[in-house]
Amino acid sequence: MSVRGDMSYETILFDVRDGIARLTFNRPGQLNAFTRKMHEEVRAALDQVQATPDTRVLLLTGAGRGFCAGQDLGERKRECDDPPVDLGESIELYYKPLIQRLTKMPLPVVCAVNGVAAGAGANIALACDIVIATRSARFIQSFVNIGLVSDAGGTWILPRVVGQARALGLAMTGGSLSADTAMQWGLIWRSVPDDEFQREVEELVTKLAAAPALAVSAAKRAVRGCWATSLDEQLDLERDLQQKLGFSSDYAEGVAAFRAKRTPQFRGR
Ligand code: T3D
DSSP: OEEEOSSOOSSEEEEEETTEEEEEEOOGGGTTOBOHHHHHHHHHHHHHHHHSTTOOEEEEEESTTEEEOSBOGGGGOOOTTOOOOOHHHHIIIIIHHHHHHHHHSSSOEEEEEOSEEETHHHHHHHTSSEEEEETTOEEEOGGGGGTOOOOTTHHHHHHHHHOHHHHHHHHHHOOEEEHHHHHHTTSSSEEEOGGGHHHHHHHHHHHHHHSOHHHHHHHHHHHHHGGGSOHHHHHHHHHHHHHHHHTSHHHHHHHHHHHHTSOOOOOOO
16 A cells, blocks of 8 residues: 655655555755754654554654754854744743654554654654664764754753763763664663665665554553663553553454464454
C-alpha cells in the first residue's frame, strides 16, 4: 500500500508507505537547520502520521550530507535596531513540543543520522527511540559555541545516559562526538559503515513495521517512563502492560506461529 501525504511541503519530504512514515528534513544547503516554516511542516507531518491508521514506524532522517544543524541561524541574525528574538518563546512553541511528541507518540521513532547533527539537531536525534548513524556522522552540542545552553532535552538525556562528567564535557566544550563514540557511550543504538547505512536503516524499519505494534508501544512506554518510577511501580506497570498484551490477537498469533514453526503475521491488535 502506498499512501502519500496529501499536503505539499517546502522544507521536508514526507511519505507513508507499507506502514513506514518517512520524514526527511530537506534544507540540505543549510544542513537541514530548522526554520519556523520547517517546524510547522514537521508538526503537520506528525499530525498526518498520527492520523494515518496502520502506520507502524516513523523514520526521521536528513537530505544531503547533514542530519540537522539545529536552529537556522539565518533566522536569528539582527540588524542593529532589531530587538532580540525571544528564544524562550521559540523553545516553548517549537522545540519543547517536538521533543515531547517524539518521546510520547506510541509508535517507534527511528532516527537515521546520515551526517552531522548539531545543536537542537543532535538532541532531536537523541530523543528518538532508536538512533542509527553513519560512521562519519558527528554529534555536537554546539549551543555553547554561540553563547547558548543545550536545549531540546540535551541537559536531561546526556547526564542520564553518559554520566555527569561526559555530559558536562560535551555541553561546556561544544566538542564533536563521533558516531562510534556515541555508540560506545550508549547514546545511540548503532554506528554503521557509510556504505551499509541505507541497507541497515531499511532492514530496521521493515522489521519494526512487521513487529507486534502493541508490544513495541508497551516497550516504549515502560522504558521511557522508568526514569520517574520506583522498582515497585515499574513492576506494577509491567504486570498491567503484560496483562493487556496477553489478551491481544498478536500474542495469540505469536505463540501459534512459534508452535507451528512459521513466521507470525502481526496485525497490531
Ligand atoms: O534560536 C532558538 O530558537 C533557540 C534554540 C536553539 C537551538 C539550537 O539548535 S542553537 C544551535 C544552532 N546551531 C549551530 O550553532 C550549528 C551551526 N553550524 C555549525 O556549527 C556547523 O555548520 C556544523 C558543525 C554543523 C557543520 O560544519 P561543516 O564545516 O561541516 O559545515 P559548514 O560549512 O559550517 O555548513 C555548511 C552550510 O550550512 C553553510 O552554508 P554555506 O556557507 O555553504 O552557504 C552553513 O552556513 C550552513 N549552516 C550550518 N549550520 C547552520 C547553517 N545555516 C543556518 N543555520 C545553521 N544552524
